[in-house]
Amino acid sequence: MTKYLQSNHYVFTAYIALSVIGVGISASSPGASHYYWLLLVLVFGAGAVAGQYYRLENDTTAQKSQALTTGLHWLGGLVAAIIVNAFLSSGRIFVEETGLITQLVLALTVYSEGFKTGWRNSAMGVFLALAAVSEAYFDSYVWQLLALATAFVAYSFYKRSEPSPKGCLHGSR
Structure with missing residues (x-):
């Protein structure tokens, strides 16, 4: 079971599925989507920290250092998302904008984690950013984003079978 949880392909597929659900929520209820995107900041952050922790289970020094670095990175994204919600509570931005901005915070955090x-x-961050731009400017965008998500998952499945380069974690690059 943990083999699947540590596989970057399966985690990526799960994150894409959660993001496609978020796109559907944003299309049907833009005002309530900020709650879902804030939840995804927490879920993606917890997944990133857990993934770093379990990949280095035999090296406790590196394990603690990597988990701390990853945790601080995602804490920054969470604080930015909370500030966006504080702006909403104070009346500085509208509720529809809050979901888009929180989604962009998530996109930037995931994209920079990809480095x-x-x-x-990085592909996940690009997908989330394209989804936010599509939600802001286009009326019909869900099926195009679903096709893009399918292409990303298919490419990830194709790259999953390649041997990983020396020094990379589980074929992540």
């Missing part, structure tokens, strides 16, 4: 962990997180 350490590999192309899948």
